[in-house]
Amino acid sequence: MASRTSRDVLLRGLWVLGQGIREQPGLFTLGVGGSVVFGLLTIASAYVVGAIVGDVVVPSIETGQIEDGLLAAGGAALLAVSVVKVVGIFGRRLGAGFMQYRLQASYRRRVTRRYLDLPMSWHQRHPTGTLLSNANSDVEATWFPVAPLPFAVGTVVMLFTAIAALFATDWVLAMVGLAVFPALFTLNVVYSRRMAPRQVRAQRLRAEVSGIAHESFDGALVVKTMGREAEETVRFADRAAELRDALISVGRLRGMFDPLLETLPSLGTLAVLMVGAVRLQQGAVSIADLVSVAFLFTVLAFPVRAIGWVLAELPRSVAGWDRLRHVLTATGEMPYGDTELPVTATSPADLVFDRVWFSYRPPAADTVGPATADPATAVSGPDPAADPTAVATATTVLPPVLRDVSFTVPAGRTVALVGPTGSGKSTIAALAARLVDPTGGRIAVDGVDVRELTAESLARTVALVAQVPFVFDDTVRANVNLDRTGLTDESAWSALRLAEADGFVAALDGGLDTMVGERGTTLSGGQRQRLTLARALAGRPRLLVLDDATSAVDPRVEAAILAALRAAEVATSILVVAYRRATIALADEVVYLDQGRVVDHGTHQQLLARCPGYADLVTAYEQAEAERERDRAGGPASGGPSLTAEVTA
Structure with a gap:
């Protein structure tokens, strides 16, 4: 064996x-050619040395006389062989x-x-x-x-x-x-x-x-x-x-x-x-x-x-x-369609989740062997919307994260996603930006299934700002514009103003030319979040997805950001994962999730009145926020600033 x-x-x-x-x-031919020349000349050099020893050295020892002509010929032969060998070595090493x-x-x-x-x-x-x-x-x-x-x-x-x-x-x-x-x-x-x-x-x-x-x-x-x-x-x-x-x-x-x-x-x-x-x-x-x-x-x-x-x-x-x-050879790539949304469209886009199911696959156990048939996509097979047991009985996936989720973000409106930890909010945000595809159901932007859109059209229309901000080890300008065509310093400053980031950027020694360090180590958590928000806004997306993207920002600054985004000059619809009561109250509609399902939806006041789970959750969030405010102020309940306050600052 x-x-x-x-x-x-x-x-x-x-x-x-x-x-x-x-x-x-x-x-390869050049390298082998040089190597063959070197090899043949190596053999030739052996016979040249043998001839010199047999025909020049030995007779000279026997007679006691050296023939200058033979000695010169032998030296010339060795020199010629060496020169050609050098050419062969050069060709061999250059090619290889x-x-x-x-x-x-x-x-x-x-x-x-x-x-x-x-x-x-x-x-x-x-x-x-x-x-x-x-x-x-x-x-x-x-x-x-x-x-x-x-x-x-x-x-x-x-x-x-x-x-x-x-x-x-x-x-x-x-x-x-x-x-x-x-x-x-x-x-x-x-x-x-x-x-x-x-x-x-x-x-x-x-x-x-x-x-x-x-x-x-x-x-x-x-x-x-x-x-x-x-x-x-x-x-x-x-x-x-x-x-x-x-x-x-x-x-x-x-x-x-x-x-x-x-x-x-x-x-x-x-x-x-x-x-x-x-x-x-x-x-x-x-x-x-x-x-x-x-x-x-x-x-x-x-x-x-x-x-x-x-x-x-x-x-x-x-x-x-x-x-x-x-x-x-890994499969599971996400092929894009050939449908283009209007490039000149300046109106906000609408988003529709229609009976969406989703399950994650477990982490890969072996990354060395041959690729599996489909190591990337969530599930293949029957539509769980038609057969909800299809997901639960699949042996290659984890239990469903989303179950029959349906809601709409109307054009120009702000919809807040609210729910306890693990309810599927971040998964919905990833699906909206098509970082992953649903197991079942349909997600549409302006009436077009996101799987039918071209990559350029989707990127131009939808922007996602994730929970954890990522900042490149580059200048502020490079982080905001990302070398995108048509983005200038003016557009960068405009996006920074919308994200309430222009103040701290202007205060930096180099302004837009300031290097922010690896992962933005020279910035605070709130500043990194506002910088990544400005990056998304610089492209003027028609649908903005905020996955708890302002959690490290002061509530007053967050309210100012959302108010600016709702202003008439910003032609965008907003889907925001939120937990602060002030943020939720700014939304036109709230979708309340629990255990991967839409439990209720409506205005903030409507849900407070008729949905006990929502009321309890928002109240708990509000109490936690009040505790953080007391911590920032160094109130008696806290005994001084907390770690949360320091991180938020």
């Missing part, structure tokens, strides 16, 4: 290299280097494009650290054997030529070569088979270490505030120790085989000298022949290692390719 697995790794590794050759045939780096660049772009094509549901199931490893370490591992590949191919040509030259020189010495060369190849094959499982494990552990590191760094605030530094250090150290041990195992095996691979050519040289001495006494060969063959074995030692380098890296290449293929 182990032998079959190793053979499969060898064949699959050669297939991966073949894929690279098919994609970069010109550079360009081929390797072009393939790596190409596949990094392919992986990145695939990440952009795959929906959020796929990304939610795969750790970010693993995805970073796919785009970096796995791509590098896949095409690492390309660097020595042209050298190895040229070496094979050189070996066959060398064996033919040996037979032309003396068949007995050729038999010595036939014994050494297969031994070298066999040793390389054994080396590759032993190395395969070690390289695969090391590559997997690289991704796991990357994933743990990214998770710890990304959650630095939680780690520090919860005092989990020691535990995170231990968790990372344990996996890093596994990676260390795996790499030591790789190095130990390499340390065992490298001396053997170095020794065999030297033993071949020794055998040639011993057998050649006998053949020389018999008169079967000349001194020039013996020197040429011995020198040939000496110079062949290094090129033959190139074959071992390729074979040794094939297991790692296969492991990297499998991980890349998991991404490149």
